[in-house]
Amino acid sequence: MDTPLKHSRLYWLHALTPVHVGVGRGLDYIDLPIMREKITHWPIVPSSAVKGVLRAHYEETENSLVDVAFGSGGDSDANAGSLNFTDAHIVCLPVRSLYGTFAWCTSPMALRRFLRDITTYGGDGAGLEIPAVANANASITSSDTALAERNTVFLEDLDFSNTASEQAKNWALYIARSVFGESSWQEAFVSRFIILSDDTFNFLCDTGTEVNARIRIEQETKTVVPGALWYEESLPAETLLAGGVWCERLYKGRAGSTTADELFSQYCCKPLHLQIGGNATTGQGQVRCIFDSEAAKP
């Protein structure tokens, strides 16, 4: 097992509404696509967005160590931030389901990478194993899950036979406890958690995102302005992403007697309600940001 980074912890982003962290104009059939990881093409929320939004939040509420934690600009007194964030990677993508309303989908490779993050950033991954899942099959938490009917799960227009597995249940419990405080939400999550094959998860990460047509209205005529129709993509509400944050060194000029533990307890501890990405005024980007509850590792 890898040695965890010193002074590190996991963070989660839980989308409460669709989230549009865009890349600007796209060349594909979606005019305004979301940001994706190069090697997997899975959606991500980049670390710069996470860090910037956290900084903005704490500048408004409490700012004694904001420059130490997040860095500051300037010609003569600039310093880098002491808190280092990774991009938030997808862990569970919600997908419409015929039974159970929607499913929180993941895959063996997504979990394998997440387990590496858990180990790296000081989480407790004991008992978590990576299941093997064949194409057209799915691993669910139990046979009486909300998703399955007559041993079949129906997601979007894809049908899967399914197998209840202890591995899926352990993962579901781990994520449910990490993200959902209320026991009723934990139960809802476990009942809707599903592990699909990597190929199927890839496909759903491409085609399972939200794509909405947007228009601009001509005030005089109350009709669409010629040419003013575009398609924009969002991560659906209920998406779960996770990343890591660590503190390798403190920039002492500003830090004084501050310790990494203090930075974590001040800026990476309590759950936050944040707005991230574009289209805030149309209700997009509302997320819960949850930090691993354990104290910063020595």
Add this chain to the structure above:
Amino acid sequence: MTESTNFQTRQQQFSQRAYQQVADRLQQEKDIQEYKSFAKRFPTLIHTCGLAQSLSFAQAKGKDAYLADLAAVANMTSEGSNAIDSQARTAGLPEYMRLTRLLLSAANWLKRFSEALIPDQAEDEGASDASVP
């Protein structure tokens, strides 16, 4: 030199075929603006509604010219006129996923060249560079 020995990317091959199909369609099709409008909407329809439903919708709306072009761009014309539709209905899951991606890519090129080659009309509703915020 054939395509297979020319070591072109799949996207290059798609773009060549899509260019030719749209250029030909521009000479033949009476309601070219309608063709363009549908070409611009169809990839998003696949994304939001799924491949099988989108193909059925296109058939129901009489978009045979568009579907023929889509088959040509995806290099599926040798498999018969209804190849796309029948494959989408009968394919197993892995093949259905592959077919969806293939046709999304082909449809994207038809959208691109429809925008590039077919002139805009005032009432056309498609996105333009200037309109995207």
